[in-house]
Amino acid sequence: MTPTARTIAILNRWCGQADAVDRTSEPLKELWARTKDHHSAVPFFDSLQKAQGAEQLVDALVQEFRKEPARKINFDLTNLNPSGGTILLVDDLFVAIRQSPPDDETEAKAWLSPEAHDALVSDIVARLTPVIRESIAANPQKAGKDGGSE
Amino acid sequence: MNLRSAFVLLMALPAMAFAEEMPCVLGPYKMLSVNRVAFDCARTLRSISGTATIRAIKSDGTVGNVVADGPLTLIQDANWFTVTLATPIAAGADFEITLQGTANNQAFDASKIKVSTKPDATISVPIRQNPSSFRYGRELWLSASVEVQFPPQLDLLSEDAPGVFVPHRAEVFAERSEVQQTGTARLTFKEHDAPKQLNSRMKIDGLKNVLGQDVRIKLNKRLAPASSPKDKDSSTYYAKLLHQAGMNSKPAFILDGKAAPVFPIASLRDIQLRPSATSDIGQGGAIGKTKTNDLIQFSFGIGRFVRTEHLGIVQGVDPTAGFTYETNYELAHKNALLTSEAQWLVAGTYEPLKEKNFVNYVKQRNCDGDFLRAHSVPCDKSLQPQDAVQANFGYELHFYTGIETGSQISVETGKASSGSSKVNIPKYSIARLYPKVSIALDLTHRFALTMSGTGRYLFATENVYREHDVLSTTGGDPTKQVYLTTVSGFRPSGEVGLAFALDDAGHYALSSAVKVGSLPPNFVRVATVQTGLTVKF
Numbered sequence: 200m201t202p203t204a205r206t207i208a209i210l211n212r213w214c215g216q217a218d219a220v221d222r223t224s225e226p227l228k229e230l231w232a233r234t235k236d237h238h239s240a241v242p243f244f245d246s247l248q249k250a251q252g253a254e255q256l257v258d259a260l261v262q263e264f265r266k267e268p269a270r271k272i273n274f275d276l277t278n279l280n281p282s283g284g285t286i287l288l289v290d291d292l293f294v295a296i297r298q299s300p301p302d303d304e305t306e307a308k309a310w311l312s313p314e315a316h317d318a319l320v321s322d323i324v325a326r327l328t329p330v331i332r333e334s335i336a337a338n339p340q341k342a343g344k345d346g347g348s349e
Numbered sequence: 350m351n352l353r354s355a356f357v358l359l360m361a362l363p364a365m366a367f368a369e370e371m372p373c374v375l376g377p378y379k380m381l382s383v384n385r386v387a388f389d390c391a392r393t394l395r396s397i398s399g400t401a402t403i404r405a406i407k408s409d410g411t412v413g414n415v416v417a418d419g420p421l422t423l424i425q426d427a428n429w430f431t432v433t434l435a436t437p438i439a440a441g442a443d444f445e446i447t448l449q450g451t452a453n454n455q456a457f458d459a460s461k462i463k464v465s466t467k468p469d470a471t472i473s474v475p476i477r478q479n480p481s482s483f484r485y486g487r488e489l490w491l492s493a494s495v496e497v498q499f500p501p502q503l504d505l506l507s508e509d510a511p512g513v514f515v516p517h518r519a520e521v522f523a524e525r526s527e528v529q530q531t532g533t534a535r536l537t538f539k540e541h542d543a544p545k546q547l548n549s550r551m552k553i554d555g556l557k558n559v560l561g562q563d564v565r566i567k568l569n570k571r572l573a574p575a576s577s578p579k580d581k582d583s584s585t586y587y588a589k590l591l592h593q594a595g596m597n598s599k600p601a602f603i604l605d606g607k608a609a610p611v612f613p614i615a616s617l618r619d620i621q622l623r624p625s626a627t628s629d630i631g632q633g634g635a636i637g638k639t640k641t642n643d644l645i646q647f648s649f650g651i652g653r654f655v656r657t658e659h660l661g662i663v664q665g666v667d668p669t670a671g672f673t674y675e676t677n678y679e680l681a682h683k684n685a686l687l688t689s690e691a692q693w694l695v696a697g698t699y700e701p702l703k704e705k706n707f708v709n710y711v712k713q714r715n716c717d718g719d720f721l722r723a724h725s726v727p728c729d730k731s732l733q734p735q736d737a738v739q740a741n742f743g744y745e746l747h748f749y750t751g752i753e754t755g756s757q758i759s760v761e762t763g764k765a766s767s768g769s770s771k772v773n774i775p776k777y778s779i780a781r782l783y784p785k786v787s788i789a790l791d792l793t794h795r796f797a798l799t800m801s802g803t804g805r806y807l808f809a810t811e812n813v814y815r816e817h818d819v820l821s822t823t824g825g826d827p828t829k830q831v832y833l834t835t836v837s838g839f840r841p842s843g844e845v846g847l848a849f850a851l852d853d854a855g856h857y858a859l860s861s862a863v864k865v866g867s868l869p870p871n872f873v874r875v876a877t878v879q880t881g882l883t884v885k886f
Contacts, residue, residue, distance in 0.1 A: 200426055201426045201427060201526055201527035202526060203427055203527055203529060204426040204427060220393070221392060221393045222391065222392055223389075223391045223392070223428065226717065226718055229718065268526075273475075273477060274476075274477035278476075278477045281717075281719060283708070285476050285477060285478060285708070286476060287717050288716065288717075290391070293529065294476045297527075297533075298475050298477065298490065298535070300535075301526075321382060321384065321385065321433075322383060322559060325382075325383060325384065325437065
């Protein structure tokens with residue numbers, strides 16, 4: 200699962216409702232309020248002392264991303280404060296998770312998603328094919344020898 | 350309508366009756382390669398099929414012929430889908446893409462979205478950035494819609510002074526574990542080498558995207574709204590100058606200035622060389638009859654910012670230790686000092702207008718419902734920082750402590766401002782301790798009220814000279830006579846200023862300041878008002 204897919208799964212569990220996350224531009228506070236019949240309905244973030252909803256979410260994210268492939272969650276409860284915080288929407292949370300560094304950055308550098316891998320391969324093929332064709336057209340005899348077709 | 354058209358329409362009716370709007374809020378897109386584009390549905394997307402048709406947008410804004418098309422494919426694990434085009438599309442152009450097909454097993458009406466293959470990128474602070482913290486600048490994120498070929502290191506140039514682009518070397522980390530990360534990378538700077546002015550314009554040289562174009566940071570996109578240092582303490586370069594000249598009068602001038610550039614030494618664990626030159630003097634004409642501050646200092650120090658966030662309220666300490674040569678305009682004092690000053694960065698003391706405007710920008714761009722309702726503004730994903738809702742009040746507090754120890758290095762002569770009276774000033778020892786507080790209040794983006802106070806305590810008695818008027822026995826004008834005296838104990842000084850910014854960022858301002866108290870080396874008690882043009886960076 201990608202970091203975003205894991206985050207959606209956490210949000211659904213946090214809300215106590217499968218497929219709770221439908222619109223990623225929805226504020227986390229509104230998501231929590233909309234699904235109040237499925238969870239403890241504690242305040243999301245009324246104040247720093249009454250922020251159990253946000254606290255549960257951060258705790259759940261920290262727990263989840265301790266598992267492999269792990270990430271160091273580098274934001275905290277105060278970032279989810281609807282007045283003054285900067286992680287307000289589901290989309291913001293996706294970004295915050297992506298901006299939390301993987302535990303092993305070196306490994307992650309070489310990790311391509313299937314889509315990115317396919318794109319890379321098709322890009323290389325698209326760029327090299329005309330070059331190879333031109334090369335063959337320019338020197339068909341040598342190409343034949345190199346290809347071992349004689 | 351002929352019979353055939355009516356029949357075609359009749360056959361299409363069931364499909365038309367059940368077609369709905371596409372269940373996506375199409376916005377962000379990523380160009381993975383020359384012929385593959387990915388779109389964010391931003392809604393739950395379980396399945397999608399259909400086709401995308403791409404038309405070029407001409408320079409006059411009209412839509413041209415179809416240039417490419419391709420099928421829609423769902424990306425697993427995300428609410429994104431891709432379009433793989435039969436032919437590559439051109440770089441550096443704008444296109445309109447029409448999507449048609451079925452999503453979540455429901456046919457949808459044709460949806461249109463505009464995409465661009467221009468090589469624009471944006472730079473932003475991390476989303477977790479807390480506006481009242483001092484973590485700004487060390488970590489930035491570059492984001493582009495077209496995939497970028499990132500090198501391990503990158504030079505980001507920021508316009509630290511008008512027209513002067515200063516390179517800052519960044520370590521690049523570009524993770525690609527999901528499609529949303531296309532075109533993005535984290536830029537991490539060394540402590541001493543982070544861009545200092547995040548409201549400046551930025552450039553990157555030599556970075557190419559997968560379409561072979563040079564990536565550029567859009568010049569009209571600032572990382573933060575324009576702003577400038579508020580007072581002399583927080584400025585790197587500061588000058589307030591007043592000059593007056595006329596017939597039968599000595600030219601008068603006031604120079605309140607500072608130049609304190611910083612030179613980092615990368616090989617010495619972020620230690621910085623910090624030379625500085627400071628003056629607060631006024632001489633000549635009417636100024637000669639009014640007591641003004643009379644301080645000139647040249648310093649050479651080394652320092653290093655130390656993060657102390659783990660200790661709680663004090664988030665950082667920035668100490669500087671070094672040597673200072675201190676004198677006055679008449680060169681009647683020549684003090685050699687070992688000095689040490691520390692700035693204490695305290696949580697919750699930094700909420701200037703630029704930070705508040707930046708938070709407003711983030712909230713409006715991110716469609717924060719409470720914010721949009723409170724300010725009656727629409728959500729705007731393409732909002733630029735300078736167009737965000739402007740706050741009208743901000744504040745910042747700076748705390749310092751310092752020690753000055755040394756001595757006057759030679760016997761000097763104090764002379765009267767007119768006449769021939771003079772006095773010898775013997776050598777003396779110096780041992781001073783001071784706390785200093787400076788407060789800046791932003792009152793709209795045009796006005797700034799600044800206050801600073803220094804409570805200097807002199808542990809050693811220092812020699813100073815004063816002058817007074819002596820009446821002439823022959824009935825002429827009184828003459829000036831100087832005499833030696835001493836100072837010790839508590840010698841506070843303070844300043845209250847009001848500035849009116851002449852430009853948006855506030856680098857140039859008309860300002861007026863009331864100065865009271867006494868400053869080294871001669872510790873004359875002053876109570877003066879100075880008004881002039883201030884330039885600060």
